Each structure stands twice: as structure tokens, then as C-alpha cells.
Amino acid sequence: MHIQEFKTLRGLFTYSIDKYKNNKAFAYVGGDIYTYSQFGEKTEFIANLLSTAGIASGDKVAIFSQNMPNWPAAYFAATAFGKVAVPILPDFSEFEVKNVIEHSEAKALVVSKRLLYKVPETLLQTFNIVIEADSLNIIFQKKDISPAEIKFASEEELASIIYTSGTTGTSKGVMLSHRNLCTHLYAAFKLRPTFEWDVWLSVLPLSHTLESSLSMMLPIMGGASVNFMEKAPTPSMLLKALAEVRPTTMLIVPMIIEKIYRSSVLAKFNASKVTRYLYSTVIGRKALNLIAGKKLMKTFGGRLRFFGIGGAKLDGVVEQFLMEAKFPYAIGYGLTETSPLLAGAVGKMVKWQSTGPAVHGVTLRIDNPNPETGEGEVVAKGPNVMMGYYKNPEATEQAFTKDGFFRTKDLGIIDENGWLFIRGRLSNMILGSSGENIYPEEIETIINGHPMVAESIVTQYKGKLVALVHFNPEKIKALQEAKEEALNAYYEKKEQFMHSFETKKDLLKQTYEEKKEEAIHVYEEKKDEVVKAFNEKIEQLKKEVSEYVNSRVNKFSKISVVEDKPEQFEKTATQKIKRYLYTAKK
Structure with a gap:
């Protein structure tokens, strides 16, 4: 199969709007549709506005928008016409937006x-x-601004600056050249070819490199169509969109499919004693997963052929379900700094808990491997690796080894066949009391497998492992409602009693105040008992979680304390928890 190669994003743009001019390009679900010809016209319209306003070659154009058909037009109005696109994540705060705009100039x-x-x-x-x-x-x-002449960029010139929203809290401007993005596009197409009949449903922000590279550039290269949701992809809105679009292709982060598995699939299996027992056996589990997979496929529209998962490590239990359900999932690994793909596995290439082999043009290596386990830092070299961090030469220098490999700061191993297995982040790794390497992500995967847990973080405090746990809101809600119901009943009874007591005031006379205080004390004790019962239930849950995880990990990874976090953890654009907000306190 011949794969078209491009030197610059202008080459991609002109090729696609000419070759696929009558194809559907971008649309809102159930709304306006742009053909590739109309996409080209909108792009050129914005490009002319920019040039008229004196935006010259190399100038930065910030794009601050949720996904919409005009987002790709704005992006290519910059990159295909010699300017530099600066996408800004929609969930950035006003302070972060101001910093990005000012830093990028x-x-x-x-x-x-x-x-x-x-x-x-x-x-x-x-x-x-x-x-x-x-x-x-x-x-x-x-x-009084003079128009600027349009000059197209060369392959080595800067195409985009993407400001990361990482789990460490430090946002840096990643500089990606036309060569970075175009060579990555070739590798992505080689891994997963795109055809004119492919239909995308885009749910991740285009301002993140995962979505812009694989749900914008890749479909453009193949003349496919991309559908955007006007409103936030809540479960109900997503179900409607899936039914209408019936996508062949989707990209998601692990948290989405993990939630679907735990709240829909596993919850149904645990609903009755029969299915719960069957699911506890290997044969029963495989049979039930296969049935659930067919239903899930139907939910996603029935013609899905590529369900790409990336941005974070996929839970092993959930991946086992996807494999046994014969769901068409694929795994990718990479970073913003690498455009993003470094490794990927599609179809029969997929191995449980592996991100697959290096993609075309990329060399992967394990630096400073542990002599016993072979685990070490994953480093990479390839034409898709960034130019550096914008106006940050020190960070750029620190990001590369002396021989020019990019340091991913991820820990992993590469097996004898070249398949990469990620263990966790180097910065997250905890050093045990006896020098053991403890990977909190692996413990969190086990904790999140508990039916009452929605998400968790494992950190270290005074030499002990602490699990910060956000319990499943739906299941905790039942406990809270029971508590509220009991308290409401208490207040109602108390009110009735006090009213009755007041009517007998004259009869009781001298003993009124004494008996009133005695009665109030009895009712206050009952109220305290209700609150105490709720708190005891939470404490029991924490104990259950502790026992659950500690029975499934080695002695070095056992949890000493479980803390309840009533609110959801704050997350990045790819739904990774911003660990620095929680671990710094420990």
C-alpha cells in the first residue's frame, strides 16, 4: 500500500482539499457539515484575516476553543500559511491562559x-x-497595521507550540516542527491506515497533541470525516452521538473505558449470585465478557474498527475484558514531546499490558536498567521528537541524553520481541525502606478494582504508603441518603415531641425544664448515633479497601493508611490525575 509522504503541513492541506474536495470533512454531530473543499475555503478565509492584520511568517496564533469544525480551519490557517499555532487547553484557568499567551508572544x-x-x-x-x-x-x-506577506514554512521550521498540562504542575511549551508532525503522521498511517469511508467521533480536546495528530491530521490524510460534539461528552450525550454517528474510529483515554467497565459491565455481572459466581470462573468470565463485548460494540454504533486507547496506562483487568470481549481496541504510547506516538499495537499486535513495539522511524532504549528486573528509563530517538521547549534551553538540555535520546521519564522494559511494557513514571516511583522500587500506578490499578472505589492515588508519608481514595459517588450516595433520611426522621420526631411537650407545659410545671433537657439529650444522642453509623461505615469501607489491596500485592507494596477523598481528583486534559496537588502535601 502506497503511503503519501508530506514535508510540511501545507503539503497535507493542499493534497487533501484537492484529492477529497467533495468528501465530508468536519461536522458537529447532527449539525453543520464541511466538505474538504469548504474546509479549504474556511481555512484560507482565516489565513487572509491573519495576513491583513499583519500576522507574518513565524508569528504565533493562539487557538482557545472547544472542539468544533472551525478548529482545524484555524489550526491550518496558521500552520499551512507560515504561522505557528499555539493551541490552548479549554480547561486551563484564566491565569494559565494569560501565561501561555504572554509566554508564547x-x-x-x-x-x-x-x-x-x-x-x-x-x-x-x-x-x-x-x-x-x-x-x-x-x-x-x-x-493602522500593514498587511503581512504570506510565506510558507519549510519542514525544519516551527509549526506548533503545545503547552502541556502535566501531572507535575509545570507547563512547558513543546516546539513541534513540520517535520516532527509529518513524519509522525506517516508512522501513524503505516500503523493504522485511514480510508475515505472512515468516520471519527472526536471526544478529546483537539488542543492536545494526541487528538490533533490522530483525530485531525490522520483523517485529513485519508479523506475521512470527523464529528465533534457541541456539548460536553456526558454519558447521555455520548450515547446519542454514538447512535447517530456510528463511528468506525475513536480515541479515548483509559479512564473512560475503565468507568464503562466498572459501572456498566462489572456492575451487571455482580448484580446476581449466579452471574457473580460464573464470572469468578475462567470459563464463565470469558463467556460473559464475550457477550458483554457484543453489547458494547452495539452501544458504540456497531461498526467500530479502531478504538484507540492512550494518554495513560490501561488497567490490566479492563484490558483483559477488552481482549476476551474481542473488542477492537488498540494501544498507543507517547508524549506531547514526541508528536505523540512512540509505540503502538493494533489488532493481532496487541499484547496484554504492552504498548506495542516502536512505531516506524523511532528507536527505543532502556537506560540504566535494573540488573534483576531489566526495568529502566525509556528513552527515544526519531524524527518525531520535539525541537525543544520554547524559551527554555535548560529544560531542553535536561530532556535529552548525551547521545541525543529523549528522556521520557517513564519506567519500563522491552521484551525479546521489542514490545514495550510501561511500569510507571520515574517521578512517581517510591523507594521502599529496603531499597525496593515501588510503582504506585500498579497499586492504584488494584485499588481501583474494588467495586466501591472510583479512583485513587498512592503516595508515601513518613515512610508509609498512603492510599487517597475517592469512593464511587453513586454507591456512597446510597449511604448518604440513608443518613439524611434518618436525620430528617430524627428532626421530624424531635419537632413533634417538643410540640407535644409544650402543650403539657402547664401540667408539668416545676419539672418542665428538667424533663425537657433530659428529652433533648436523648434525641441528640440518637442523632449522634446516625452520624456515627455513617462514619463507621466509611471506616469499614476503608478497612475493606486496605485488606483488598494488601492481599493482592507484595509485602513492600502494602498500604498502611487509607484516606477518604470526598471530591474527585483534579485531572489533566487526558484525564490523568494531577498528582502534584496531592502528593506534595505528603
């Missing part, structure tokens, strides 16, 4: 109506031009 902004409130009025006045992403109307434009 963006001269133009394409912003959606929904996110405009996060850009201060004073900051808007600093741009040459501000364009509303929804309508492409001009919100603000400086006067």
Missing part, C-alpha cells in the same frame, strides 16, 4: 464564545486581531 487569537470569558479585556487589546471561532467574525483588530 501570540499576536493573534482565535477564541470561542464559550471560552472568551477566560481572556481578560486588557489582554484582548494586546493582539493584532481576535477572531471568534464560532462565526469567524472579528472581535477586535488593531488599526
Whole structure:
């Protein structure tokens, strides 16, 4: 199969709008549709607005918008016309947005109506031009600006600066060249070819390199169509979109499929004694998983052929379900700094808990391997590896080995066939009291397998392992409702009693106050008993979780303390927990 190669994103743009001009390109689910020809027209329209406003070759164009058909048009209006795209994650705070814009020195902004409130009025006045992403109307434009000549970029020139939203809390501007993105596109297409009849449903933010590279550039290369959701992908909205679009392709992060498995699949298997028993046997589990897989396939529209999972490590139990369900999942591994794919596995290439072999053009190596386990830091070299961090030469230097390999800061091993297995983040690894390497991600996977747990973090405090646990809100809700019901009944009874007591006040006379206080004390004790019963149940759950995980890990990885976290953990764009917000306190 011949694979088209591109030197620059302009080459990709002109090739696609010509070859696939009548194909459906981008659309809202159930809404407006752009053909590739119309996509080209919208892109050129924005490019002309930018040039008229004096945005010259190499100038930065910030894109701050949720996914929509005009997002790719804004991106290619910059990258295919000599400018530099600076995508900003929609969930960035006003402070983070301001920092990205100022650090990148963006001269133009394409912003959606929904996110405009996060850009201060004073900051808007600093741009040459501000364009509303929804309508492409001009919100603000400086006067007396001379138009800039359009000059197309070469393959070695900067195409995009992507500011990471990492789990460590430090956001750096990753510089990706046209060569980085185009060679990555070739490798991705080689791993997973795209055809004109493919239909994407995009649910991850395009401002993240995972989605922009694999759910925007890849379908453009094959003339496929991409559908965006106007509203947030809540379970109900997602189900409607899946039924309408019936996608052949989707990209998701592990947390989404893990939630589907635990809340829908596993919950149903545990609903009756019969299925619970069957699921505890190997033969029964495989049979039930296969049945569930067929139902899941139907839920996703019935014609899914590629269900890409990346952005974080997939839970082993959930992956076992996907394998036994014969669900068409694929695994990818990479980072923003590598455009992003470094390794990937599709179809029969997939191995349990492996991210697959290195993709075309990439060399992977394990540095400083443990002589006993073979585990060490994964380092990579290839044409898709970033130019460096924008205006941060020190961080750039630290990101590479002396012989030019990029340091992923991930720990892993490579088997004899070249398949990569990720163990965890180097920065997350905990050193045990006897020098053992403890990977919190592996313990968290086990904790999250408990039916009452939604998510967790394992950290170290004073030499002991502590599990911060967010219990399943739906299941905790039942306990809370029982507590509230008991308290409401208590207050109602107390009110009735006090009313009755007041009516007998004259009869009781001298003993009134004494008996009133005695009665109130009895009722207060009952209220305290209700609250105490709820707290005891939470404590019992914490004990159960501790016993559950400690019976499944080695002696070095046993949890000493389980702490309840009532609120969900704060997450990055790819739904990874921002660990630094919680581990720093320990």
C-alpha cells in the first residue's frame, strides 16, 4: 500500500482539499457539515484575516476553543500559511491562559464564545486581531497595521507550540516542527491506515497533541470525516452521538473505558449470585465478557474498527475484558514531546499490558536498567521528537541524553520481541525502606478494582504508603441518603415531641425544664448515633479497601493508611490525575 509522504503541513492541506474536495470533512454531530473543499475555503478565509492584520511568517496564533469544525480551519490557517499555532487547553484557568499567551508572544487569537470569558479585556487589546471561532467574525483588530506577506514554512521550521498540562504542575511549551508532525503522521498511517469511508467521533480536546495528530491530521490524510460534539461528552450525550454517528474510529483515554467497565459491565455481572459466581470462573468470565463485548460494540454504533486507547496506562483487568470481549481496541504510547506516538499495537499486535513495539522511524532504549528486573528509563530517538521547549534551553538540555535520546521519564522494559511494557513514571516511583522500587500506578490499578472505589492515588508519608481514595459517588450516595433520611426522621420526631411537650407545659410545671433537657439529650444522642453509623461505615469501607489491596500485592507494596477523598481528583486534559496537588502535601 502506497503511503503519501508530506514535508510540511501545507503539503497535507493542499493534497487533501484537492484529492477529497467533495468528501465530508468536519461536522458537529447532527449539525453543520464541511466538505474538504469548504474546509479549504474556511481555512484560507482565516489565513487572509491573519495576513491583513499583519500576522507574518513565524508569528504565533493562539487557538482557545472547544472542539468544533472551525478548529482545524484555524489550526491550518496558521500552520499551512507560515504561522505557528499555539493551541490552548479549554480547561486551563484564566491565569494559565494569560501565561501561555504572554509566554508564547501570540499576536493573534482565535477564541470561542464559550471560552472568551477566560481572556481578560486588557489582554484582548494586546493582539493584532481576535477572531471568534464560532462565526469567524472579528472581535477586535488593531488599526493602522500593514498587511503581512504570506510565506510558507519549510519542514525544519516551527509549526506548533503545545503547552502541556502535566501531572507535575509545570507547563512547558513543546516546539513541534513540520517535520516532527509529518513524519509522525506517516508512522501513524503505516500503523493504522485511514480510508475515505472512515468516520471519527472526536471526544478529546483537539488542543492536545494526541487528538490533533490522530483525530485531525490522520483523517485529513485519508479523506475521512470527523464529528465533534457541541456539548460536553456526558454519558447521555455520548450515547446519542454514538447512535447517530456510528463511528468506525475513536480515541479515548483509559479512564473512560475503565468507568464503562466498572459501572456498566462489572456492575451487571455482580448484580446476581449466579452471574457473580460464573464470572469468578475462567470459563464463565470469558463467556460473559464475550457477550458483554457484543453489547458494547452495539452501544458504540456497531461498526467500530479502531478504538484507540492512550494518554495513560490501561488497567490490566479492563484490558483483559477488552481482549476476551474481542473488542477492537488498540494501544498507543507517547508524549506531547514526541508528536505523540512512540509505540503502538493494533489488532493481532496487541499484547496484554504492552504498548506495542516502536512505531516506524523511532528507536527505543532502556537506560540504566535494573540488573534483576531489566526495568529502566525509556528513552527515544526519531524524527518525531520535539525541537525543544520554547524559551527554555535548560529544560531542553535536561530532556535529552548525551547521545541525543529523549528522556521520557517513564519506567519500563522491552521484551525479546521489542514490545514495550510501561511500569510507571520515574517521578512517581517510591523507594521502599529496603531499597525496593515501588510503582504506585500498579497499586492504584488494584485499588481501583474494588467495586466501591472510583479512583485513587498512592503516595508515601513518613515512610508509609498512603492510599487517597475517592469512593464511587453513586454507591456512597446510597449511604448518604440513608443518613439524611434518618436525620430528617430524627428532626421530624424531635419537632413533634417538643410540640407535644409544650402543650403539657402547664401540667408539668416545676419539672418542665428538667424533663425537657433530659428529652433533648436523648434525641441528640440518637442523632449522634446516625452520624456515627455513617462514619463507621466509611471506616469499614476503608478497612475493606486496605485488606483488598494488601492481599493482592507484595509485602513492600502494602498500604498502611487509607484516606477518604470526598471530591474527585483534579485531572489533566487526558484525564490523568494531577498528582502534584496531592502528593506534595505528603
